[in-house]
Amino acid sequence: MRVIFANHSSAPVNLGGAERSLLRFVDDWQRIDPELQPVFVTKAPEGTFIKELKDRGWPFKAYRFRGWALPSPQPAPAAERAAFATVDYASTRAMIELFRKNRPDLVVTNTLVAPWASFAAAALGIPQAWIVREYGDLDHGLHFQSGRASTFHDIGLMSGAVITNSEAMRTHLAQYMPSEKISVAYPVVDITSLLAGRDDVPEVAPFPSDAPDLRLTVVGRVEEGKGQHRVIEAVGVLKDRGLRVAVCFVGSWKHPGYDQHLLDLAERLGVRDQIVFAGEQRNPAPYVLAADVCVTPSTLEAFGRTTAEYMALGRAVIASATGGSAELVEEGITGTLFDIDDISTLAGAVERYARDRSLVERHGAAAPGRLDALMAGEHTNDAAIRRLQAVARSGSGYQLPAIAEYWFSLPAAYASLGDTSARAAVGLLLNRLRTRTGTVGRALALPRVLLRKLARR
Template sequence: MHEYVRRIAFISEHASPAASLGGEDAGGQNVYVDDLSRQLSRLGYAVDIFTRRTSPDQPVILDWAPGVRIVHLDAGPPCPVAKDQLWCWMPELRDAFLRFLAEKHAWYDLIHAHFWMSGWVALELKRRLGIPVVQTFHALGQTKRRHQGEADTSPPARLAVEHAIVQQADRLIAQCPAERQELIHGYGASCKQITMLPAGVDTELFHPVDQAQARLRLGLDPSEPVVVYVGRILPRKDVRNVLRAVALLVRRLGQPARMLVVGGETPEPDPQATPELGALQRLAAELGIIDRVIFTGRRPRSELAWYYGAGDVAVTTPWYEPFGLTPLEAMACGRPVIGSAVGGIAFTVQPGVTGFLVPPRDPEALAWRLGQLLVEPNLRARMGDAARLRVEREFTWERAARQTALVYEQVLAEAGTPALTPGVDERPRRLSKVHGLHRRVAHGIG
């Protein structure tokens, strides 16, 4: 039986690994929390993921994977709530965490907070219990406000809370150079406080498949060019830009391309459940390409390799993107990626090597790059091979977990936690630590 040497508390208030992906508030953060925790457990860490209860039927503790549990805390109504409406319940989440510690006689060496609201909870716990905090934002309020303007529905307190987290967290994890620069120049973070550590991709789940077999499985013409988009169906993802580019390909360049749009709130494409989907369907009809676009609805992660594999090229051109996991998934499947030159995409996609970068909101530039790739099979193959190789070298979850573990151990060493010594019985020290922690819990919520 595996003996876990450190206990880590993940706090991820709205993004549970158990949530269905593809919806408005279920995407990259859910995957990050899920896959990173699994890999950390293989390195000897026990990880409890604290998230908000969204159904009365959810157990307090769900054994999720070896060494990984999901803990559902009561904070607000036990039903789905949009993440931007959760802020008022964060004190309840904090208190529910403290009650869990007291009732279960639990203890943690370190808290890893995901997203800004979880960061606030983590700082509250650090103040009461003295547990060090590592923060991954996944998205920054300043970036969102800059790109969304009045459409930004974040609570007014967000920026002030993010600044406080930057000042008080023991370490910040930035997933790409753009996020690191935003933390330094927009939030006043110090360089030594930040570790740049990109997310990963499951290279076993996302792997190259035979294109002819993938198209047969999905009922697609084996000979026509196929452009694939996989991801959430939101205005900022700007799938409209891709539709306009495909229309230019069809009309102006004579390329009879087919487009797959994979994502949404429901397994079947439903404009009522996913309003942006209705806007895309109307736009496709206006552009005269409705017969060339397949809206699949949400698909399980276990099936996505077939959709990436059926495509000749994967496309994602959001206005902004904090990191973006779907380009890595496509690359792991051996497909070139055309992406916006923004955020994490500008870091993961190597222009001219694994795909191309284009300006956001520029369907002409996108159509030109699409046309280039769709008529050059050798270029596609070369870029697809390079994409898979880049993922294997730089973006596996195993690599991400090992780097994260180094951050944890550095933070714990700075906090005065003794280093792990093979063969030394840790139980007496841990028992003493638990008793001390529970005394602080009693004062913290008493």
């Protein structure tokens, strides 16, 4: 069976959860079916994801494209949208030709943000499925260009099956597509790799040298949505209650300077000396094991990979009571859930562990068994793979009208008209420059007739 998997990111610095989960998913599929022929379409330029594909000997094609879910909530200028759409159309056309040449049995889109492989499959009537691992707007602040409801409806319309990574995500998606199309496969936690580095000496001392009342580790990219500020605020509350809680944050920061913003918050609360930023670490296990309790303070996690990793390493977990983490943590057995809108509930959870060390031990000891039970249940990669195999065997998928393939070719044909393309490029440049001030701004304040003459040259 030949399956084309589409991914949305080059993963320039390190593999994200979506990429790691996809690689493990395909590894598991080849274990079940050694005859599987995986082919990948992914985003250029080359990053860590393509390196992983090369290491495995899996063929791939890389394209330049954006998506239908973008970071900015404000519509870009028309000229800019047209320029990027031309690139997206060209990638879709190239995928159509690739799929026509290779004729896969199934196309699997492993992303919420870029539908181009799905469109290519639909142009040819190839069976397809989606793997949706994020909310998009609610967790990452993305803007769906056609709206959330329309985007998820389209995914359900084109897909023979939709695989997601938690019951929370299944419930969310079921608002917009037939629920019978949706199934859950929890991402596999690579416990072997985690444990392989458990005895490593941390490159950065995770906690202050004194003996705090409790040590917390938080693993994840340092950004507002991941909620590190909530932990610092809770530590400030506990300082006023006479408890000294130390925190180690492990992970790179998405926006330069955000770590300093958090340190400034800690300074204002009088807990600066209780906070350590360890940065990105190849293996977080030594930092997790150095803690008494670990925290997932995110606003909303579709699954909660770090929560699962904490549990695999035998640590009690405090997690936000939203999203996937809430179904991983068993309240009062392996950890505690807290209300993200009420810092006092987080502070209270930390305080209970600080004042009852036996609770730390009991919850930590119960965590691996809880994770094993979840991962061995109905939400496995094996079950999801069987579902996708059935979609492939159906032999036909949702198909766009024949005119769609012609439409996909138009922007590239338009861009090939040299003079027209040049005028479009000048128009895009002018749109960009009009937002500037000073000399450029004064130049662009010239009468419109003169600007039109410049554009025609």
